Amino acid sequence: MDLQTVILGFLNDGPLTGYELSKRMDASVGFYWHATHPQIYTTLKSLAKKGLVDFTMEYQSGAPNKKIYSITDAGRDALFRNLQSETLKDEVKIPLLVAMYFGGELGPQYWRELLANHLDAQKAVLEQYRSLCESLPQTDPDRDLKQFLRYKTLDFGIGYQQFLIRWLEDILKEIGE
Amino acid sequence: MDLQTVILGFLNDGPLTGYELSKRMDASVGFYWHATHPQIYTTLKSLAKKGLVDFTMEYQSGAPNKKIYSITDAGRDALFRNLQSETLKDEVKIPLLVAMYFGGELGPQYWRELLANHLDAQKAVLEQYRSLCESLPQTDPDRDLKQFLRYKTLDFGIGYQQFLIRWLEDILKEIGE
DNA sequence: TTAACATATATAATATATTACATATATTTC
DNA sequence: GAAATATATGTAATATATTATATATGTTAA
Known part of the structure; x- marks a missing residue:
C-alpha cells in the first residue's frame, strides 16, 4: 500500500483538487493513513506523469487557479491491482x-x-x-x-x-x- | 520521537552491537516502532559522529569483527531530553x-x-x-x-x-x- | 557434502516524508 | 482598519526509510 493507491482510491469516487484531497483524507482515512500536503501535490504530479490521473484547469479570476484531478482507466486498473496485491503489514509508530x-x-x-x-x-x-x-x-x-x-x-x-x-x-x- | 532516541534507549540498558540491537528491537519495541537493519547501522554511525554513542571493536578470528556500541554521558542527556520533549503523535499506517x-x-x-x-x-x-x-x-x-x-x-x-x-x-x- | 539458513556488518540507489519557504486572495475577528 | 485565519497551490532542502547488493563465516538439515 502506498500514497499513490490511496489517492487513486479517493479519485475513484470522483474528481478532486489537491487541496480537497488533503482535507478529505484528514477527515476519513487520515487516522490510519496520513499524508501532508506537499506529499499529496508531488504524488499527484507523478501520477499524472504516469497517466494514472489527469487534470483540467479551472481558471479563477482573483483566486488562484484550481487543478481538478480525475482518475483515468489506467489509474482504475492500477488501483484495483494494487489493492489486491497488498501485504497488509502495518507500519505503526507509537x-x-x-x-x-x-x-x-x-x-x-x-x-x-x-x-x-x-x-x-x-x-x-x-x-x-x-x-x-x-x-x-x-x-x-x-x-x-x-x-x-x-x-x-x-x-x-x-x-x-x-x-x-x-x-x-x-x-x-x-x-x- | 525518532530512531536515534529509540537506539539511545536500548544502549542505556547496556552495550550492544548493531545486530543485537536489531534483534532486540524486533522482539520488544518492534511492534510499536520498527526499523530495518540498514537504518540502524546508519543511525548508529551518525550517533557516533555526534558523540552520543561510542564503540569498541571486538576482533574475532574467523568470524567477522564486532562493533560494540555504548551510550555516552552526552547520549544519556540527549535520551532523557528527547523522551520528555515528545509530541506523542502516533504515525500509523494500516x-x-x-x-x-x-x-x-x-x-x-x-x-x-x-x-x-x-x-x-x-x-x-x-x-x-x-x-x-x-x-x-x-x-x-x-x-x-x-x-x-x-x-x-x-x-x-x-x-x-x-x-x-x-x-x-x-x-x-x-x-x- | 551440498544447500540453506543464521550470524554479522555494511553501502548504494532509490523512494518516501517532513519542515520550511513562497505566493496570493477571501473572509472573519479584534 | 489591521490582523489573523482559511483557501489554494506549489517548490526546496532536508531527513528518513526501503530494497537491493556485497561480503564472509558458522551451523544445521537434507
Whole structure:
C-alpha cells in the first residue's frame, strides 16, 4: 500500500483538487493513513506523469487557479491491482509506548501527569470519531458492501480509542491518580 | 520521537552491537516502532559522529569483527531530553483499513477470504505476545516503575490484538463466514 | 557434502516524508 | 482598519526509510 493507491482510491469516487484531497483524507482515512500536503501535490504530479490521473484547469479570476484531478482507466486498473496485491503489514509508530519503555527513570509523578493529559486528549479524539459516525449511514453488507466496509473502518477507530482509553485508565489507577 | 532516541534507549540498558540491537528491537519495541537493519547501522554511525554513542571493536578470528556500541554521558542527556520533549503523535499506517475503505467493489467473497486469513495471522501474533508475556516479570509500580511500564507496553500489544481479533470476527459474522 | 539458513556488518540507489519557504486572495475577528 | 485565519497551490532542502547488493563465516538439515 502506498500514497499513490490511496489517492487513486479517493479519485475513484470522483474528481478532486489537491487541496480537497488533503482535507478529505484528514477527515476519513487520515487516522490510519496520513499524508501532508506537499506529499499529496508531488504524488499527484507523478501520477499524472504516469497517466494514472489527469487534470483540467479551472481558471479563477482573483483566486488562484484550481487543478481538478480525475482518475483515468489506467489509474482504475492500477488501483484495483494494487489493492489486491497488498501485504497488509502495518507500519505503526507509537511514541508514547517507546517513551514508557525507556522512560521509567522519569518517575511516577511525571507519568501520572503525562498519562492523565494523554487520556484527556484521547477522549476528545473518541468524541470526534463518534460525531463522524453519526453522520455516516450504517448499512448491512448485502445491501451495500462498500458503505458497510467504510463504516467498519470508522468502527475500528472508535473501538481502538475505547481500548486505548481503558488501558490508560487502568494504568492511572495502578500508579495512583 | 525518532530512531536515534529509540537506539539511545536500548544502549542505556547496556552495550550492544548493531545486530543485537536489531534483534532486540524486533522482539520488544518492534511492534510499536520498527526499523530495518540498514537504518540502524546508519543511525548508529551518525550517533557516533555526534558523540552520543561510542564503540569498541571486538576482533574475532574467523568470524567477522564486532562493533560494540555504548551510550555516552552526552547520549544519556540527549535520551532523557528527547523522551520528555515528545509530541506523542502516533504515525500509523494500516493497509487493511485503506483496502477496506476503497475496495468494496472487490465483492463479499474476496473480503470473506482476506479477512479470514488476516484473522488467523492476528491470532498467531497474539499467541506470540502471550508467550513473551509469560517470560516477563509483572511488578507493581511502587516496587519497580521501569519494569511495570515495560510490562504495560506488552499489555498494550496483547489488548490491541484482542480488540483487532474481536473486530475481525464481528465483521466475518456479519458478511457470513 | 551440498544447500540453506543464521550470524554479522555494511553501502548504494532509490523512494518516501517532513519542515520550511513562497505566493496570493477571501473572509472573519479584534 | 489591521490582523489573523482559511483557501489554494506549489517548490526546496532536508531527513528518513526501503530494497537491493556485497561480503564472509558458522551451523544445521537434507
